Amino acid sequence: MELLHQIFIGPFIEMAGAPDLLVQVVWEGFVSGILYALIALGFVLIFKASGIFNFAQGIMVVFGALSLVGLHELGVPAWLAVILCIGIMFVLAVTVERVVLRPLVNQPEIILFMATIGLNTFLIGFGETVFGGEPKTMITAELGLPTGVTDVQMLGGMVSFQHIDIAAAVIAALMVATLAIFFNKSKIGRALRAVADDHQAAMSVGITLQQIWVIVWFAAGIVALVTGIMWGARSDVSFALEIVALKALPVLILGGFTSIPGAIIGGLIIGISEKLAEFYWGPMVGGSIESWVPFFVALIFLWFRPQGLFGEKIIERI
Amino acid sequence: MNVMVTDPVQQGADDGRISDEVILKVDNISLSFGGVKAIQNVSFDVKRGEVRAIIGPNGAGKTSMLNCINGFYHPQQGTITYKGTARKQMKPHIAATQGIARTFQNVALFRGMSTLDNIMSGRTLKMKANLFWQMLRTGPAENEEIEHRKFVEKIIDFLEIQDIRRTPVGRLPYGLQKRVELGRALTMEPTLLLLDEPMAGMNLEEKRDMSRFIIDANEQLGTTVALIEHDMGVVMDLSDRVLVLDHGQMIADGTPDEVQANQAVIDAYLGVAHE
Numbered sequence: 197m198e199l200l201h202q203i204f205i206g207p208f209i210e211m212a213g214a215p216d217l218l219v220q221v222v223w224e225g226f227v228s229g230i231l232y233a234l235i236a237l238g239f240v241l242i243f244k245a246s247g248i249f250n251f252a253q254g255i256m257v258v259f260g261a262l263s264l265v266g267l268h269e270l271g272v273p274a275w276l277a278v279i280l281c282i283g284i285m286f287v288l289a290v291t292v293e294r295v296v297l298r299p300l301v302n303q304p305e306i307i308l309f310m311a312t313i314g315l316n317t318f319l320i321g322f323g324e325t326v327f328g329g330e331p332k333t334m335i336t337a338e339l340g341l342p343t344g345v346t347d348v349q350m351l352g353g354m355v356s357f358q359h360i361d362i363a364a365a366v367i368a369a370l371m372v373a374t375l376a377i378f379f380n381k382s383k384i385g386r387a388l389r390a391v392a393d394d395h396q397a398a399m400s401v402g403i404t405l406q407q408i409w410v411i412v413w414f415a416a417g418i419v420a421l422v423t424g425i426m427w428g429a430r431s432d433v434s435f436a437l438e439i440v441a442l443k444a445l446p447v448l449i450l451g452g453f454t455s456i457p458g459a460i461i462g463g464l465i466i467g468i469s470e471k472l473a474e475f476y477w478g479p480m481v482g483g484s485i486e487s488w489v490p491f492f493v494a495l496i497f498l499w500f501r502p503q504g505l506f507g508e509k510i511i512e513r514i
Numbered sequence: 515m516n517v518m519v520t521d522p523v524q525q526g527a528d529d530g531r532i533s534d535e536v537i538l539k540v541d542n543i544s545l546s547f548g549g550v551k552a553i554q555n556v557s558f559d560v561k562r563g564e565v566r567a568i569i570g571p572n573g574a575g576k577t578s579m580l581n582c583i584n585g586f587y588h589p590q591q592g593t594i595t596y597k598g599t600a601r602k603q604m605k606p607h608i609a610a611t612q613g614i615a616r617t618f619q620n621v622a623l624f625r626g627m628s629t630l631d632n633i634m635s636g637r638t639l640k641m642k643a644n645l646f647w648q649m650l651r652t653g654p655a656e657n658e659e660i661e662h663r664k665f666v667e668k669i670i671d672f673l674e675i676q677d678i679r680r681t682p683v684g685r686l687p688y689g690l691q692k693r694v695e696l697g698r699a700l701t702m703e704p705t706l707l708l709l710d711e712p713m714a715g716m717n718l719e720e721k722r723d724m725s726r727f728i729i730d731a732n733e734q735l736g737t738t739v740a741l742i743e744h745d746m747g748v749v750m751d752l753s754d755r756v757l758v759l760d761h762g763q764m765i766a767d768g769t770p771d772e773v774q775a776n777q778a779v780i781d782a783y784l785g786v787a788h789e
Contacts, residue, residue: 382655383641390624390635397622400584401702402610402639 207476216353229467234423236447236459238416245412252316254441261424274338285417334428446494452504543592567753574759584609613705625684636701689720709741
């Protein structure tokens with residue numbers, strides 16, 4: 197009885213008792229949710245256009261952030277470093293297409309998935325060789341990103357909003373809007389969706405798969421770079437981020453592997469629910485439940501909607 | 515042989531449609547997958563303006579032949595001469611740029627997209643505005659979009675599919691999906707149109723419509739057509755010349771009448787044992 201009360205009633209009384217604290221926790225969750233969503237977005241872009249689950253998306257985030265910090269350490273001005281990093285992401289996209297994807301055209305998807313695991317391992321090793329393994333600090337101030345805090349009086353208490361978090365939300369929204377417009381009606385957008393639907397048919401109307409793949413990997417690379425900057429600004433830039441990037445998995449299960457809105461909403465659900473769980477239910481078992489709650493939520497979810505909230509319906513014609 | 519499904523407008527050989535120019539010449543092509551010989555030493559040609567049929571029992575190598583022509587498969591031996599350029603193998607992109615369009619045996623549409631977007635995708639190669647304008651969706655990109663949309667509307671009228679413009683193609687019945695696929699191919703303004711079983715799975719009325727579209731595309735738009743079809747009535751009605759394959763080998767090539775009278779062809783269809 198005591199236990200049930202602790203699980204099903206206690207936390208809600210606590211929430212109602214201190215609504216300002218609840219808002220604070222939800223906001224924290226919202227911000228991590230945005231970052232999860234951005235990582236998931238990178239996965240979705242590549243999965244949509246090529247059916248490849250890119251295991252290396254997480255490390256691309258680290259790699260982008262490390263390149264930026266590394267270039268700045270070499271004395272390159274911050275904004276020039278950003279532009280150079282975009283260039284690096286482009287070179288990475290071209291190289292991946294040329295070296296990894298092109299030789300594996302028409303191979304089963306699992307082979308391509310294995311190839312991205314290889315890419316993941318390679319990028320970790322390569323990154324450590326070039327940038328070293330120790331954590332670095334993101335050049336937040338140099339990039340002109342805000343660092344202050346605004347405290348807002350509300351609900352009989354105080355809620356603080358980090359400016360960098362607000363900036364992350366705005367930048368993420370802008371980026372998603374740009375991608376949505378780009379993918380929607382332009383010729384390239386149509387070509388991307390065509391490739392996602394049917395490789396052979398796309399080739400038959402003259403779309404080159406290679407070109408499309410470079411474009412999506414480049415887009416995913418830019419998303420990774422932005423995510424890396426935002427994430428790095430909140431903690432620090434290290435290879436540990438790669439593990440965090442796996443949180444994109446439950447996000448994808450929730451949102452569907454092929455849906456951009458799904459990635460956003462899935463990210464927010466996961467972010468908010470893990471923070472709520474950690475804060476209100478965590479103390480019961482000694483904390484640290486936010487690392488597995490998202491996966492638990494995803495498992496429950498799989499029972500009801502295996503295609504995700506917004507994923508394309510799985511219809512098998514027999 | 516099956517019933518005749520088209521209107522009795524037998525394609526006349528001498529109506530000035532067909533020129534003497536050989537637009538496609540396939541020379542001594544062989545293709546194998548591991549130990550399976552899909553095509554063995556097949557040669558044939560297609561003249562500009564004609565309707566050329568490729569027939570044969572299942573597994574005869576018909577689809578493999580189309581796949582070689584538009585570059586999906588690369589034959590181990592032989593040459594493909596298209597518009598005067600001889601190649602060891604085609605590439606899909608070159609085929610598309612040079613005016614070869616095709617449809618597929620199992621409808622290959624972009625299922626998530628509307629009829630309109632599917633057909634618009636056929637204009638991919640004709641749209642030239644660069645990425646910058648496309649991102650902004652104004653200026654040259656917008657004008658271009660409008661101009662190509664006009665052409666696409668003509669094709670939509672031609673195929674009488676105005677009312678399904680906005681429907682996602684995944685929801686359309688099979689016969690209409692095949693029509694949309696033909697639309698996508700025609701939108702490329704192809705010189706050579708490859709049709710892989712355009713009537714498969716259709717009822718009589720749908721077959722009649724499809725036959726009419728093929729004849730119109732050939733006569734009015736001047737498109738050269740190479741088609742694979744199992745319905746003999748359709749084949750004999752539509753085509754100027756017929757190539758017959760069996761077990762990857764050519765067993766006959768000639769006018770519909772000649773082929774119909776050919777003993778090897780009759781044997782192949784009736785399933786006489788192969789030595």
